Amino acid sequence: MSTKELTIGFVGNPNCGKTTLFNAYTGANLKVANWPGVTVEKKEGAMRLHDETYRLVDLPGTYSLTSYTMEETVTRQYILSDDVDVIVDVVDASALERNLYLTLQLMELGKPVVLALNMMDIVQERGMEIDFHRLPEMLGIPCVPVSARRRTGLEILIHTVAHHQDKALGEKIIHHHDPEESRHKDAEEHHKYYAMVYSDEIEDKIDEIGERLKEAYPDMENLRWHAIKILENDQEVKERHPLDLTDLLDQDYEKEIINQKFGFIEEVIGECVANRTRKAESTDRTDRLLTHPVLGLPVFLLIMGLVFFLTFTVGDWLKGYFEIALDWLTEAAVGGLTAVGAGEMLISLITNGIIAGVGGILTFLPNIFILFLALAFLEDSGYMARVAYVMDGIMGRIGLSGRAFLPMLLGFGCTVPAVMASRVLEDRRDRMKTILITPFMSCSARLPIYVMFSELFFGERAMIVAFSMYVLGLFMAILSAFVMKFLDRGRESDMLLIELPEYKTPNAHTIYVYVSEKVKDYLSKAGTTIFVASIVMWLVMNFGFHGYTSDMDQSFGAALGRVLVPVFAPIGLGYWQIVLALISGIAAKEVVVSSCSVLFGIGNVTTEAGMANLFGLLGSMGFGPLNACALMVFCLLYVPCMAAVATIRRETGSWRWTGAMAAFQLTVAWVTAFAVYQAGSWFL
Amino acid sequence: MAAFVIGGIIGAYCVWVLRKKYRDLRDGHACCGCGGDCRGCRQK
Known part of the structure; x- marks a missing residue:
């Protein structure tokens, strides 16, 4: 019997089913709703499986790991702490394209990540197909299909987490770009270990900033993530680890980094998801009336x-x-x-x-x-x-x-x-x-x-x-x-960016x-x-x-x-x-x-x-x-x-x-x- | 005698409720509206 308790952090976009998954594991009855923003502070629970105890933490939904909103800050600070051993990135498999953006950011943190593809029931209903062989090859992390509502795949997910707990950088990535096309000096190494490899220009900057960080902060872990954050002009990281980079940072690279991430996501989706254009027409038809500007x-x-x-x-x-x-x-x-x-x-x-x-x-x-x-x-x-x-x-x-x-x-x-x-x-x-x-x-x-x-x-x-x-x-x-x-x-209000989830038959358990x-x-x-x-x-x-x-x-x-x-x-x-x-x-x-x-x-x-x-x-x-x-x-x-x-x-x-x-x-x-x-x- | 016993039980219960309510409010269990009774809060 193991004495070490494994802490698993559930992270994901709002309304992707993290809390439903958390409830399914812990038997807790936390509030679940089919709209974003239900979890605003982290909740903890525990479960036992095969004589092992797992501590589960349900974190607020977030689209990215910047530090703009309170729920993003809560999630990021917690993941970065030593408290969490493995990150379970819960994604809405029916909207993989949007969800993978957070996945790429989580992978960059350098902690073990397991991808839980939730809402597989909706994927099947819509006739979409996901290549579960290719997806982990391209991302370099294990991908487990689950359905929190129907309680399928739950044990396999925990099993994967237990096996993956020490593999912070994952296995060597099988799929990668041909490094011969790149002039970057460490291109081959990068492509072996990082799923998300940026353009040569950005990779050069990441390496350079990484080296300077290593000099200034010898104990710093995960130099790559910090370097990327500095390139993205992340104020929190910059304030915590000040560095003079005036000769290196000629512009703001945040947009470029985001674009390249979405470029890679497009590539992944193109290879791993079939029939993704089939939309639930009933949702569109219903929304025409229910979200009508006047009616x-x-x-x-x-x-x-x-x-x-x-x-x-x-x-x-x-x-x-x-x-x-x-x-x-x-x-x-x-x-x-x-x-x-x-x-x-x-x-x-x-x-x-x-x-x-x-x-x-x-x-x-x-x-x-x-x-x-x-x-x-x-x-x-x-x-x-x-x-x-x-x-x-x-x-x-x-x-x-x-x-x-x-x-x-x-x-x-x-x-x-x-x-x-x-x-x-x-x-x-x-x-x-x-x-x-x-x-x-x-x-x-x-x-x-x-x-x-x-x-x-x-x-x-x-x-x-x-x-x-x-x-x-x-x-x-x-x-x-x-x-x-x-x-x-004199104050402008922010626009609402809200996902309109698919209409679904209400779940009896929820x-x-x-x-x-x-x-x-x-x-x-x-x-x-x-x-x-x-x-x-x-x-x-x-x-x-x-x-x-x-x-x-x-x-x-x-x-x-x-x-x-x-x-x-x-x-x-x-x-x-x-x-x-x-x-x-x-x-x-x-x-x-x-x-x-x-x-x-x-x-x-x-x-x-x-x-x-x-x-x-x-x-x-x-x-x-x-x-x-x-x-x-x-x-x-x-x-x-x-x-x-x-x-x-x-x-x-x-x-x-x-x-x-x-x-x-x-x-x-x-x-x-x-x-x-x-x-x-x-x-x- | 009956009045004394029943009154005592009710009084003790009231004191228990007030103590619990005070602690719930102080410890932030009012967050989910459960007053500390939901399993999520109990597992915290």
């Missing part, structure tokens, strides 16, 4: 509308059964607690605090399940990448890179990973702006609030009202970015992983954050200056709520119970709903009887449809939950920024709710 956006809104239709109709039908179970549970709990002789206070805590709070939230599970199921289908089919493409034009006009829409799309699920995903943006100011507006995208935690209040006050039109909240969130994000563009004049993780998150949140928040809310509402009280008007909560009522009155939310529910929502947005149960003393507020009871209570307070609308708007836009705020702090690295962002979001929420309420009062 693209309405089609997106229509699809999201359909998602909501399903969330409300199918979700509500299932929700009915959960409500019956909740009623039964409450009765059973009261019966059980009375039987063991529990006092009034404990029964109130368990039924009005815990069951009403946590149980109320659990009844929304079917809605959440349907929403995530639909989003998983959209992501895995490849549609979400098209949405980013469609939005690119709008993002450009509001002064943000089209890339900024990717994190914003994630925001429909949860703000926390969405804020993290803003790392795909190169410019810090773009990142800050994106972090600022991403919380406006309505996360799934806000769905229970919309479901409850829209069904309570808008009956059959509930779905349209809830959907309009999502559209309003998107609109507010765009509007905020537009305003910021004026404050930040959908299962995605949805089950979300459901698990929701359940875990209900059992932890919402549980504690419900108890805190119960304590605040049942204790006052004179101890335990069953009259909530005398509680600490009522006193606190009343202090803030004047601030919320102009936006139609001047009720101390609502104010308190909004404050509690900072723990997690769903808590707004569970708090209503506790605050209004209604056992199960989400059941039909509970909702009728709440409707009556709110109506008697003068809280009508317009107030409900203002409430939903405020919940959509005000400070995101605690976990999101903590993530914003971590990503911005500053409490001042985090505070400013929270203040901005509160202001926007208040002003928008004010506009909605006042305008509504005018018309109604």
Whole structure:
């Protein structure tokens, strides 16, 4: 049994299936989607095969190893460290031409590289053929066909990695150009060991720089890679290893090096890939409609509308059964607690605090399940990448890179990973702006609030009202970015360079992983954050200056709520119970709903009887449809939950920024709710 | 007695949840939204 643990780094272009492959090996359930930029920090896992332990590292997707963006820097720094023993370059075999550019750069690093040709199922579906004998001959590295989705070739790949771990430079290259054509003095040696050999002029420069580097830095490893990077004018390498090369560097060779690499790739593709021109015509046809410059956006809104239709109709039908179970549970709990002789206070805590709070939230599970199921289908089919493409034009006009829409799309699920995903943006100011507006995208935690209040006050039109909240969130994000563009004049935004992946039938396992993780998150949140928040809310509402009280008007909560009522009155939310529910929502947005149960003393507020009871209570307070609308708007836009705020702090690295962002979001929420309420009062 | 036991269990659980939440936020497990529960985070 070997004691040495082999570390394997998974590197590749965005959306080539690295994370799916990583999950297939480690059994981890990391987020996978059919659009680029899902992995923004490295993830580690472990696996055992034939008594050997392998440490696997999933790195962010990158197209090259320059140091322009954060994910490229993360990947490059990690690969260059001693930590990684073998690089597994995961490539999308159906788009080999584009993927091999990174492969050539990885090979130049001088570490053992194994090429994993992923998505072989798509290659076969399209009728393409790859010559697996010729490809490793030309590249000088082992090439293993795998399909992460179908879990084929996985063991062979690890086997190859284990055998290849010491072969940094690989075997002698079988295919090479005829060195007789070259006047370069080491041409024969170069062609024996390097797959990528540049023109004589560049090879001369590489050798010369290599020699000078050796003189200046005798301990330096991989002189060739450093020399190439210096020729490419790589600032990081130049700063780390300063060298006076003014006599040698008469021009910038970066373009020339890139061109020659693509020249070699063309040669490889020409020899190793057959039938590559067959395109998936269905993808082209579908894209003509889905990415249409005018129709693209309405089609997106229509699809999201359909998602909501399903969330409300199918979700509500299932929700009915959960409500019956909740009623039964409450009765059973009261019966059980009375039987063991529990006092009034404990029964109130368990039924009005815990069951009403946590149980109320659990009844929304079917809605959440349907929403995530639909989003998983959209992501895995490849549609979400098209949405980013469609939005690119709008993002450009509001002064943000089209890339900024990717994190914003994630925001429909949860703000926390969405804020993290803003790392795909190169410019810090773009990142800050994106972090600022991403919380406006309505996360799934806000769905229970919309479901409850829209069904309570808008009956059959509930779905349209809830959907309009999502559209309003998107609109507010765009509007905020537009305003910021004026404050930040003179800056050109970067164009979006996004791959539009092939449409594919969503993979059952990916959908299962995605949805089950979300459901698990929701359940875990209900059992932890919402549980504690419900108890805190119960304590605040049942204790006052004179101890335990069953009259909530005398509680600490009522006193606190009343202090803030004047601030919320102009936006139609001047009720101390609502104010308190909004404050509690900072723990997690769903808590707004569970708090209503506790605050209004209604056992199960989400059941039909509970909702009728709440409707009556709110109506008697003068809280009508317009107030409900203002409430939903405020919940959509005000400070995101605690976990999101903590993530914003971590990503911005500053409490001042985090505070400013929270203040901005509160202001926007208040002003928008004010506009909605006042305008509504005018018309109604 | 029953109230004391049940109340104690609930109280202890709340303390455990709050400690865990604090650590998750401090240690950056909120990154994937899992609160530290996903296998990816557990393997870190």
